[in-house]
Amino acid sequence: GAGVSQTPSNKVTEKGKYVELRCDPISGHTALYWYRQSLGQGPEFLIYFQGTGAADDSGLPNDRFFAVRPEGSVSTLKIQRTERGDSAVYLCASSLRDRGNSPLHFGNGTRLTVT
Protein backbone atom coordinates (compact mmCIF):
# COMPACT_ATOMS: atom_id res chain seq x y z
CA GLY A 1 0.00 0.00 0.00
CA ALA A 2 0.95 3.64 -0.14
CA GLY A 3 3.45 4.91 2.36
CA VAL A 4 3.61 8.21 4.20
CA SER A 5 3.51 11.08 1.74
CA GLN A 6 4.98 14.52 2.44
CA THR A 7 4.61 17.60 0.27
CA PRO A 8 6.41 19.58 -0.90
CA SER A 9 9.68 17.65 -0.98
CA ASN A 10 11.59 20.93 -0.99
CA LYS A 11 10.55 24.42 0.05
CA VAL A 12 12.59 27.61 -0.20
CA THR A 13 11.18 30.67 1.49
CA GLU A 14 12.33 34.08 2.59
CA LYS A 15 12.88 35.01 6.19
CA GLY A 16 9.66 36.23 7.77
CA LYS A 17 7.33 34.31 5.47
CA TYR A 18 4.70 31.72 6.45
CA VAL A 19 4.97 28.09 5.32
CA GLU A 20 2.81 24.99 5.50
CA LEU A 21 4.14 21.45 5.27
CA ARG A 22 1.74 18.61 4.57
CA CYS A 23 1.77 14.97 5.67
CA ASP A 24 -0.53 12.20 4.47
CA PRO A 25 -0.09 9.14 6.73
CA ILE A 26 -0.60 5.48 5.96
CA SER A 27 -4.31 4.67 5.87
CA GLY A 28 -5.50 3.32 9.21
CA HIS A 29 -2.59 4.69 11.23
CA THR A 30 -4.02 6.64 14.13
CA ALA A 31 -0.74 8.05 15.45
CA LEU A 32 1.11 10.77 13.54
CA TYR A 33 4.43 12.35 14.46
CA TRP A 34 6.44 15.34 13.29
CA TYR A 35 10.21 15.44 13.69
CA ARG A 36 12.85 17.95 12.65
CA GLN A 37 16.26 16.84 11.46
CA SER A 38 19.20 19.19 11.11
CA LEU A 39 22.19 18.24 8.98
CA GLY A 40 24.20 15.41 10.52
CA GLN A 41 21.87 14.96 13.48
CA GLY A 42 19.17 12.59 14.58
CA PRO A 43 15.46 13.40 14.34
CA GLU A 44 14.22 15.78 17.02
CA PHE A 45 10.64 15.33 18.23
CA LEU A 46 8.20 18.19 17.59
CA ILE A 47 4.62 16.99 18.09
CA TYR A 48 2.53 13.85 18.13
CA PHE A 49 -1.17 13.31 17.31
CA GLN A 50 -3.43 10.50 18.38
CA GLY A 51 -6.47 10.88 16.15
CA THR A 52 -7.36 14.55 15.79
CA GLY A 53 -5.83 15.80 19.00
CA ALA A 54 -2.26 16.74 19.77
CA ALA A 55 -1.30 14.28 22.49
CA ASP A 56 2.13 15.81 23.05
CA ASP A 57 3.38 19.10 21.62
CA SER A 58 6.26 19.53 24.03
CA GLY A 59 8.83 19.50 21.23
CA LEU A 60 7.55 22.56 19.40
CA PRO A 61 10.36 25.10 19.81
CA ASN A 62 8.16 28.20 20.16
CA ASP A 63 4.75 29.63 19.33
CA ARG A 64 5.68 30.23 15.69
CA PHE A 65 5.20 26.50 15.16
CA PHE A 66 1.74 24.96 15.05
CA ALA A 67 0.30 21.73 13.67
CA VAL A 68 -3.20 20.44 12.99
CA ARG A 69 -4.85 17.19 12.04
CA PRO A 70 -8.53 18.15 11.74
CA GLU A 71 -9.96 14.87 10.44
CA GLY A 72 -7.52 12.47 12.02
CA SER A 73 -5.67 11.76 8.79
CA VAL A 74 -3.73 14.46 6.93
CA SER A 75 -1.67 16.80 9.08
CA THR A 76 -0.23 20.22 8.36
CA LEU A 77 2.75 21.74 10.14
CA LYS A 78 2.60 25.52 10.04
CA ILE A 79 5.53 27.85 10.66
CA GLN A 80 4.96 31.59 10.99
CA ARG A 81 7.57 34.34 10.57
CA THR A 82 10.20 31.86 9.45
CA GLU A 83 13.79 32.32 10.58
CA ARG A 84 17.02 31.03 9.04
CA GLY A 85 17.40 28.69 12.02
CA ASP A 86 14.22 26.91 10.95
CA SER A 87 16.06 25.48 7.94
CA ALA A 88 16.03 21.70 8.31
CA VAL A 89 14.38 18.55 7.01
CA TYR A 90 10.94 18.08 8.53
CA LEU A 91 10.01 14.42 8.83
CA CYS A 92 6.53 13.03 9.28
CA ALA A 93 5.87 9.50 10.50
CA SER A 94 2.78 7.45 11.26
CA SER A 95 2.24 4.40 13.42
CA LEU A 96 -0.54 1.83 13.69
CA ARG A 97 -0.53 2.14 17.48
CA ASP A 98 0.96 4.69 19.81
CA ARG A 99 2.34 2.08 22.18
CA GLY A 100 4.77 -0.75 22.39
CA ASN A 101 6.80 -2.08 19.52
CA SER A 102 4.65 -0.52 16.80
CA PRO A 103 7.28 1.15 14.63
CA LEU A 104 7.24 4.55 12.99
CA HIS A 105 6.81 4.64 9.20
CA PHE A 106 8.45 7.74 7.79
CA GLY A 107 7.86 9.88 4.75
CA ASN A 108 10.67 11.27 2.62
CA GLY A 109 10.62 14.57 4.47
CA THR A 110 10.37 18.19 3.39
CA ARG A 111 13.62 20.10 3.15
CA LEU A 112 12.90 23.67 4.26
CA THR A 113 15.41 26.37 3.39
CA VAL A 114 14.88 29.86 4.79
CA THR A 115 16.95 32.50 2.99
Place this chain on the structure above:
Amino acid sequence: AQTVTQSQPEMSVQEAETVTLSCTYDTSESNYYLFWYKQPPSRQMILVIRQEAYKQQNATENRFSVNFQKAAKSFSLKISDSQLGDTAMYFCAFRDNYGQNFVFGPGTRLSVLP
Protein backbone atom coordinates in the same frame (compact mmCIF):
# COMPACT_ATOMS: atom_id res chain seq x y z
CA ALA B 1 14.32 11.89 30.41
CA GLN B 2 15.67 9.09 28.31
CA THR B 3 18.78 9.66 26.23
CA VAL B 4 20.33 7.63 23.43
CA THR B 5 24.03 7.74 22.64
CA GLN B 6 25.83 6.54 19.54
CA SER B 7 29.55 6.97 20.11
CA GLN B 8 30.70 6.31 16.54
CA PRO B 9 29.95 9.27 14.25
CA GLU B 10 31.39 7.48 11.22
CA MET B 11 32.41 3.94 10.34
CA SER B 12 33.49 2.11 7.23
CA VAL B 13 33.58 -1.55 6.27
CA GLN B 14 34.68 -3.54 3.26
CA GLU B 15 32.00 -5.17 1.17
CA ALA B 16 31.14 -8.70 2.45
CA GLU B 17 32.68 -8.01 5.87
CA THR B 18 30.89 -7.66 9.21
CA VAL B 19 30.47 -4.41 11.13
CA THR B 20 28.98 -3.57 14.53
CA LEU B 21 27.40 -0.22 15.38
CA SER B 22 27.10 0.68 19.05
CA CYS B 23 24.22 2.27 20.94
CA THR B 24 23.72 2.92 24.62
CA TYR B 25 20.73 4.45 26.35
CA ASP B 26 19.75 5.74 29.72
CA THR B 27 16.44 4.88 31.38
CA SER B 28 15.04 3.94 34.75
CA GLU B 29 12.25 1.89 33.20
CA SER B 30 12.29 -1.91 33.11
CA ASN B 31 10.12 -2.40 30.05
CA TYR B 32 10.78 -0.55 26.81
CA TYR B 33 11.42 -1.00 23.10
CA LEU B 34 14.50 -0.42 20.99
CA PHE B 35 14.79 0.14 17.26
CA TRP B 36 17.42 0.62 14.60
CA TYR B 37 16.55 2.78 11.61
CA LYS B 38 18.51 3.27 8.38
CA GLN B 39 18.49 6.55 6.45
CA PRO B 40 20.06 6.30 2.99
CA PRO B 41 20.85 9.40 0.92
CA SER B 42 17.28 9.29 -0.37
CA ARG B 43 16.38 10.61 3.09
CA GLN B 44 13.61 8.16 3.99
CA MET B 45 14.03 6.47 7.37
CA ILE B 46 13.55 2.71 7.14
CA LEU B 47 13.09 0.31 10.05
CA VAL B 48 15.91 -2.23 10.22
CA ILE B 49 15.17 -4.18 13.38
CA ARG B 50 13.42 -3.90 16.75
CA GLN B 51 13.76 -5.47 20.18
CA GLU B 52 11.44 -5.71 23.17
CA ALA B 53 13.32 -5.30 26.45
CA TYR B 54 11.39 -8.14 28.10
CA LYS B 55 12.70 -10.60 25.52
CA GLN B 56 16.04 -12.16 26.31
CA GLN B 57 16.59 -13.50 22.81
CA ASN B 58 18.35 -11.11 20.48
CA ALA B 59 16.37 -10.07 17.41
CA THR B 60 17.58 -11.01 13.93
CA GLU B 61 16.43 -9.96 10.48
CA ASN B 62 18.37 -11.67 7.70
CA ARG B 63 21.87 -10.10 7.71
CA PHE B 64 21.01 -7.79 10.62
CA SER B 65 21.14 -8.83 14.26
CA VAL B 66 21.38 -7.10 17.61
CA ASN B 67 23.32 -7.68 20.79
CA PHE B 68 20.99 -6.50 23.54
CA GLN B 69 22.63 -6.21 26.96
CA LYS B 70 19.90 -4.96 29.30
CA ALA B 71 22.05 -4.59 32.39
CA ALA B 72 24.61 -2.56 30.45
CA LYS B 73 21.85 -0.63 28.62
CA SER B 74 23.52 -1.47 25.33
CA PHE B 75 21.88 -2.26 21.99
CA SER B 76 24.42 -2.81 19.21
CA LEU B 77 23.61 -3.62 15.59
CA LYS B 78 25.63 -6.19 13.66
CA ILE B 79 25.53 -6.19 9.89
CA SER B 80 26.90 -9.36 8.29
CA ASP B 81 28.01 -9.73 4.67
CA SER B 82 27.90 -5.93 4.20
CA GLN B 83 26.58 -4.73 0.86
CA LEU B 84 27.06 -1.44 -0.96
CA GLY B 85 23.37 -0.71 -0.41
CA ASP B 86 23.94 -0.71 3.35
CA THR B 87 25.72 2.64 3.03
CA ALA B 88 23.55 5.03 5.07
CA MET B 89 23.07 6.81 8.36
CA TYR B 90 21.97 4.44 11.12
CA PHE B 91 19.92 5.70 14.07
CA CYS B 92 19.21 3.91 17.30
CA ALA B 93 15.85 4.78 18.89
CA PHE B 94 14.21 4.17 22.27
CA ARG B 95 10.56 4.11 23.32
CA ASP B 96 9.47 3.39 26.90
CA ASN B 97 6.39 1.41 27.79
CA TYR B 98 4.33 4.46 28.76
CA GLY B 99 5.44 7.14 26.36
CA GLN B 100 4.33 7.56 22.83
CA ASN B 101 7.43 9.32 21.68
CA PHE B 102 10.60 7.88 20.19
CA VAL B 103 13.97 9.25 21.26
CA PHE B 104 16.66 9.00 18.60
CA GLY B 105 20.43 8.93 18.89
CA PRO B 106 22.69 11.23 16.85
CA GLY B 107 23.41 8.55 14.26
CA THR B 108 26.38 6.69 12.78
CA ARG B 109 27.35 7.23 9.15
CA LEU B 110 28.29 3.85 7.67
CA SER B 111 30.17 3.57 4.39
CA VAL B 112 30.51 0.19 2.70
CA LEU B 113 33.59 0.18 0.50
CA PRO B 114 33.90 -1.92 -2.68
